Amino acid sequence: MRLHVVNPNASAAMTEGIARAASAAAPPDAAVTTTGAAGGPLSIEGPVDGAMAVPWMLQRIEEAERAGCDGHVIACFDDTGLDAARCVARAPVVGIGEAAYHCATLIADRFAVVTSVPEALPVLRGNLARYGLSARCAGLRAAGVPVLDIDAGTPEALAAIRRETRAALETDGADAIVLGCAGMATLAATLSDEFGCPVVEGIAAGLSLVGALAGAGLRTSKRGGYAAPRTKAAQ
Amino acid sequence: MRLHVVNPNASAAMTEGIARAASAAAPPDAAVTTTGAAGGPLSIEGPVDGAMAVPWMLQRIEEAERAGCDGHVIACFDDTGLDAARCVARAPVVGIGEAAYHCATLIADRFAVVTSVPEALPVLRGNLARYGLSARCAGLRAAGVPVLDIDAGTPEALAAIRRETRAALETDGADAIVLGCAGMATLAATLSDEFGCPVVEGIAAGLSLVGALAGAGLRTSKRGGYAAPRTKAAQ
Amino acid sequence: MRLHVVNPNASAAMTEGIARAASAAAPPDAAVTTTGAAGGPLSIEGPVDGAMAVPWMLQRIEEAERAGCDGHVIACFDDTGLDAARCVARAPVVGIGEAAYHCATLIADRFAVVTSVPEALPVLRGNLARYGLSARCAGLRAAGVPVLDIDAGTPEALAAIRRETRAALETDGADAIVLGCAGMATLAATLSDEFGCPVVEGIAAGLSLVGALAGAGLRTSKRGGYAAPRTKAAQ
Amino acid sequence: MRLHVVNPNASAAMTEGIARAASAAAPPDAAVTTTGAAGGPLSIEGPVDGAMAVPWMLQRIEEAERAGCDGHVIACFDDTGLDAARCVARAPVVGIGEAAYHCATLIADRFAVVTSVPEALPVLRGNLARYGLSARCAGLRAAGVPVLDIDAGTPEALAAIRRETRAALETDGADAIVLGCAGMATLAATLSDEFGCPVVEGIAAGLSLVGALAGAGLRTSKRGGYAAPRTKAAQ
Amino acid sequence: MRLHVVNPNASAAMTEGIARAASAAAPPDAAVTTTGAAGGPLSIEGPVDGAMAVPWMLQRIEEAERAGCDGHVIACFDDTGLDAARCVARAPVVGIGEAAYHCATLIADRFAVVTSVPEALPVLRGNLARYGLSARCAGLRAAGVPVLDIDAGTPEALAAIRRETRAALETDGADAIVLGCAGMATLAATLSDEFGCPVVEGIAAGLSLVGALAGAGLRTSKRGGYAAPRTKAAQ
């Protein structure tokens, strides 16, 4: 099985980190290729960055489709351009935010999201409502730490993530944690051990979930909401 | 008051039609400028076209912001790129779909949408849910007529729109009709007279609504979900 | 354009204050007449006052209809008697609460309401649910200050309103504020400057919105939920 | 136990019919008094009639409170003035629409409402949403028969009610029927036998339910949404 | 009228306590029989205990049906096995949790639940959503006191229940309290006096409500969701 992970952020360093996490998390029968949306914004920090990144990301998905890949993972917790990506793909597509939420609802009654900065919350809140999972989310928390500091693993960043994780469990009453930032992927196992609860990380969730869809022979519907785009006359 | 209407479709002919409708519908104290998202897809027929159009549309909005405009209308019933547009604007921004739905809920208990083709329905359905107005929508109906035939005003197109309007009122129990396609703007008055109920058309609704916001001194919040995008380091 | 503002409270002093605020907020092409529901309760502080005020308010609306007015604003944040008012009117009708919420959702991802006393909250909460906008409301807060103290502009009243505004932004995560009391109208500009976010005031929102509906040629549907009442046989 | 049934309609004939139905349906330990909202509209057929009736109905409830009654039933399927009635009462208050819906959800997975005329549907639909019970309602159907014809028991009226009852069970998939009109009370037993399913009639449901509340020692809360109205200064 | 209360817990001591509370709360025209689900788990503290108890509880309900009882109350706040119980019964069936919530919404705008231990909250939260009443619940609070200590009436238990009741009223803004544990039945009157608001206790609510249904001649629908189970061929 050949799976494609696309980083909608243009940062090559971030794409390398995601590629490492993806290799570690790939299903045993899967070969994973990771690409980045070079040409778009270096990092996605809100709806405008998201919008500017999507055309480049769709190119990566179309290239991977032509190369015959069996599934795509959008490696941004905003699930950037998810509907458009499904329209250009025949293989199944999942976003890492979406994947993490769905997995969390299957192993916990209620989960909380711990992400990097407060600016990230509105998009995540909107996505949860759109997926029908708002009532299962006990809290949306930002550690107040920029993504770069999380990537660098500074002690302050780790302390802030621990603080919000504890508050999500004790104050919000969550039963599991979703790490709402691709850069937190390496922390999942440690936090799970420390707090004694499932900690869901999107890249592993996304690869496993899209592998499950592909393994079950499921491909994106080409009817209705995810129909292929019509070819336009030349402008 | 200077208002800006942006057509996210690249078609110059469509932009001219929208400009005519916008001039006819402009509030008395407003000067309206209409632009088109040249560079993007000729027409928006689903999430991929929408995604490809947004970067070009955002340029038009940024230019109009710099020119000091007091409000923006996105002249596509999909409300293409609405959140991103709000992030780049200080002036208020409304989509014509959103404007039509809000106006309809203020003059009717339940409305129905009559649009061009069935492919348009999934995006509209999703938007209604996102705006909290699904329960006020008695039906979503497609006339099965391509946008170009609607623009051309063929007898078959008009007959199909009439048929779905009647069904929306008699079968779905709607009290008002929302015309879900910019090309139907010129039909609103005729249909309203014929069926004896309000028929809401998005361009007039959008211009009136954004004019109302600007007139009340309201500008887009730069906190939270619509904060301005951060400047990125050079790539 | 001739717009009619009706104060469902019988207090003449309150009606005068509303008339002043309405004159200041009227659209440029609108002549505004303000009336009061003399005969009913002096002030509306809950469902019983509201119920006792509606018959008198409907008389004002019917008189203004006969005088040929183009739109009505119900100047009580409870949106007292809104459905019944729409049944007796052909011109569009908006409540100041409803107008403020709709405007807030067009310029901010999430808003909070700051009102006078806690007794006001249940009706506002119910209205938000009815309008489909509960999920966009980050918080409902009462300053704990009687309406008369707000009207008098006492330092204690202002301090309490500031305190709740700050809490709505910082604790609830709101991006805009809705002032949930007609007597707070004069504070909107000051608070908006001080806190750097939109502050929506209902009288301006209501006049602008009903002016927008009238300007777009939209009138209240006489089908379904807002049909005109049937004439009764003499008792 | 002394229970009070108030007919918000002013029609004396209708009040007599309700009194008969109430006597037949009263709990064994209850003495029932039925009053009518003389002074208001003869019949309630929409929001305006409802609004005009409430002040007179509240007088009846206040009189019955002073006379020491133990519970009130509002005998109009619109649940006219329910919140205001709860504010003036210490004894529990239920509307016959509300009572019928709650009872139906306790004995059936999904119910449908069969009422008199289509004009009645918008208010009922709104009430179901407000009570949180929309998802339990499989259908809202109007027999297209005026209330007076139902009262007169014409063969056409009965045939139309049977037709809609059958459609509610077979097409909508309802498991029980709610008769959405006080005048249908006498048909409940016959229809239940004929169709082999529960048929809930509001007057019996309302009296039984308010009797249950009173029997359990429960009275209307005087905190929050149903607090007693404040006394006003003389005008 | 013959009513049957079944304790899904196997504990004979608990069944005796429930029988005493049921006798005290029975409607005047009702003879009450209380049974216990001997054979199942001693106490129900989560979904597994609930699942193990249901087969035994269904036996009690079938026996009471054969004995001709007119209504059943499931005396566990989880409403254990409610749908299955309705399938085996012709007489109406209510759970004490469900009964308490429905009664609370008829006498208060918003209620809060005060229960024993935090482990009980997830099931109650799920039930409230299923009944459509989540929006009416201002808070779900656990006193952190085991059921046995509540039964024993220790001073610490009473202090904790008082503390959470006060917080529900003052912090959550509830207008009425639902006691979410059968063992708290004897505290309702005292707390209601002390806090000046309705305090709803499930055994009284359940008996009154099922008595109301039976009194109104309503029986469980045998169509759709509550149809009788089909007889199986011998295994």
Place this chain on the structure above:
Amino acid sequence: MRLHVVNPNASAAMTEGIARAASAAAPPDAAVTTTGAAGGPLSIEGPVDGAMAVPWMLQRIEEAERAGCDGHVIACFDDTGLDAARCVARAPVVGIGEAAYHCATLIADRFAVVTSVPEALPVLRGNLARYGLSARCAGLRAAGVPVLDIDAGTPEALAAIRRETRAALETDGADAIVLGCAGMATLAATLSDEFGCPVVEGIAAGLSLVGALAGAGLRTSKRGGYAAPRTKAAQ
């Protein structure tokens, strides 16, 4: 990876069929064991059968847990006893209904369910609401064919399933089909080819999904709603 499929129905023939389907659908790195809930009802056709089956099914899950299995699939479309199963398991647990719905929402905008008999619909409808996925379900349809006829593959059964599949796509506007009955598993590929859309079958979806969870290192949370049951004192 060792996965356990439990058939909550006691029928050995049905368990064999499920075992065959499970073997065909197992992930490549998984060894699958299928067990049946011998001791319970032969087939689950409603809430009572479901309730009687759960104690036996929980035994199978506990045995498989002790044997060290990595994931459990509940092979009944009702997702019988899902919450209780999660409480007794450390490994992840998914129901085949739940798995099919989640997979369908990842590859299609809207899906419809085609199941065997109308009696099955109420439980499925309730589950969809509980999972937050009701708005994504375009229709719930019963072919009106008993499970045994589906298993036997009679021409009438196949014709009825085709008829409802076509109606789900053309009338309801679904983009994908969920086959709501374990016995339909072998039809998925044929129907998908014939109708040109994804057809999701629960056993494949369930095995793939639980394999994905296990592969991502996720186990059922032992906090909150799925905490392990407390050990009881001997009775």
